[in-house]
Amino acid sequence: MSTAVDMPRFVRAREAEALPPPNLARGPIAWVRENLFSGPFNTILTLVVFYLLYISVPPLLNFLVFDAVWTGADRAACRADAGGSESGACWAFIWDKINYFIYGSYTISERWRVNIFFSLLAIGVVWLLWLKAPRRDLGAVYFFWVFPVVSYILLTGGNENFSVRFWIGFAIFGALIIALFAFVSALLKTSMRPALILGGGIVAVIGVTLALVDFNFGLEHVPTSLWGGILVTLLVATVGIVVSLPFGIVLALGRRSNLPIVRLASVIFIEFVRGVPLITVLIMANTMLPLFLPGDMTVDRLLRPLIGTALFASAYMAEVVRGGLQAMPKGQYEGAMSLGLNYPQMMSLIILPQALRIVIPGIVNTFIGLFKDTSLVAIVGIFDLVKTIEASRIDPDWAAPTIGLTGYAFAALFYFIFCFGMSRYSLGVERRLAAGQKR
């Protein structure tokens, strides 16, 4: 190998001229020059963006705000041929239909119950998501047990009127459960008390729930076919989160389990659900669920997509939780085992509290996805917000060219406020958690 003969020289032959002193200018003009017009390419880019904004923003603002129709009783306000103006959004339409968009066809005199449901939901969400809230363990009990039961009674009216035979059956079932726990405890030669408390606790929780649902609070029954609008949208999202979090944790634990069959079953479920679109799951729940149940049993039309979305969200939640479980250092598992904790104790006392905490942003992001996906129930004929807008759009009282766009602008605004709020929250939590990791 000869040394490089025709290599370019890297050493200057002459002294370089001094560069001009750095520009020390401060203030808005300097800022503009530095950030917007720092070179020919950037200047062109800025001008192109300004042009794009010029052709898109003013018409949008005109449509949404300046040319919009804010008041009016029917289509005349939003039709140019009827003396109104039609260049802008017809917010009068939204204002006129707002109760329909919020409650659907829910019995008008009973709508206060929906309002209580909304406030209970808000309390639960704040309690769980506000990291400094007191007694967040109670908050979990509230959100995953008290709130669903109370909401069910509030929204449907409760008073299920279970027959005497049902209660006798439940008593036998409860006795069997307690006996089973006592039997296992005797078999394992452990003390009887905790087993009886655990068994009795499970039976008591189910029993209290059933009794509350059975009790006649004097509330009028409102069939689910009347529910609609934001009520249904929030309901689907709430059921999704209430079911998917526990179920997703179970699936994630199953996927990380050492037992091959448990692992296989979890993997198949998770990958199957994640591999198909939600809409196919919803159609499956709609058409196949009734087939799989005994002939005389029917599933409520609203319940079918609820089951579909809950199962769908569980698979995604499982993957988020699995991420948290995997992020736990091995020392945590080993430490727990060396303390003599068994698997349930290790998971519930050591691993899950830490793992769930670090995946709060992931959980919230999954929930944002779930919240957006609730709009798909409209396709299988459930009257959620999108479907109520679709239905009002063709109302002849409000037949005007801008109605459709106005309706969807309203829906977009509604979803945007919720999803953007949640994503900001998740960003905040992420920063806070990262702050703890900083050295």
Next chain:
Amino acid sequence: MNSVQTAVSQTSPPKKSFLYDPKVRGAFYQVVLVAAIIVLFYVAATNAVENLQRARIASGFGFLNNTAGFDISQTLIEFSAAGGTYGDAFIVGLLNTLIVSAIGIFFTTFLGFLIGIARLSKNWMVAKVAMVYVEVLRNVPLLVQLLFWYIAVLGALPHPRDSLEMGAGFYLNSRGLFMAQPLWGPNIGVLVAVFLLGLIGTFIYRRWAKKQQEQTGRQYPVGKVTLALVLGLPILTWIVLALVGANPITFELPRRGTFNLTGGMQILPEFVALLLGLVTYTAAFIAEVVRAGILAVSKGQTEAAGSLGLPPGKILRLVVIPQAMRVIIPPLTSQYLNLTKNSSLAVAIGYPDLVQVFMGTVLNQTGQAIEVVVITMGVYLTISLLTSFFMNIYNRRVAIVER
């Protein structure tokens, strides 16, 4: 040594019940799980058989050979209400899903990378506009966006009778975009052969150029040669063939009829709306993926490349992007899959994709829910698994090689 062993045997726990053996417990839990799953499936299956018999719904996949008796607005293969079977309808729907996904993935990659890089731009204005785009598009459900595009696209278009003429055989009206349809002549084989030759030539030239560069350091104009061989050569052949009177491709232009345009190729407004919605929505997610990928490349890499004397364009192309791709590929794959799965929302605006045709019309006509749902889900699962399989192979190739 001996004393240690005795000590161990003395402290070893007394023989406990086999119920405390983790293996026995594990086996027991698994048996319970399997039993529960079997019971669940058995009950569901017996109920389904009973319900189907009561409703007099046939079962089995024989219905795929029955005549469909409905029309589909966009068919990539020959399909008619009289002659097409349910099986044909399935293929038509599948092709429609695949084509909208393929075109969507192509455009969304461009737009996503563009916006992702724009978010990191030093230009304040560009970065902010890209950020607003991402936040707005990501936080509004795709269904609402699709319905919006559908109304916005369809509502802005004129009636077929006053179609907009855009020149070169393009017409636009509320029934879609009409354009010239290429008709393949007998000499199309020549053109294809020349195109393939160009591809092979490019491949050989690229390998040669790379070898030369590795050995001598001299660089060759790979990009220009590629363009000339892949595009220039076939176009030249086409012109020559057209001049000697053996034109391999002729165009059938759409003609204005009394009520509608006839002939030519028609692109449905539903297709345009679906494509627009999917592309703009997925691009917002891809932009975030790209941004995260570029930020994951440490700043030292850029600085090191700069100190080697590489210009900014080459730093991006030769140093940053190859490393960022490792981080970008896995989430990008899942975004592609999301786009494919989201194309099933076509059912909301009436584009005849797999779900709309098969899970909608065919399911309603035949009532054979189980078979239809199984086939449809099977298709999506296959697409998902195949894509992840190929992407995993690619990912292994670009993944970092640890020493």
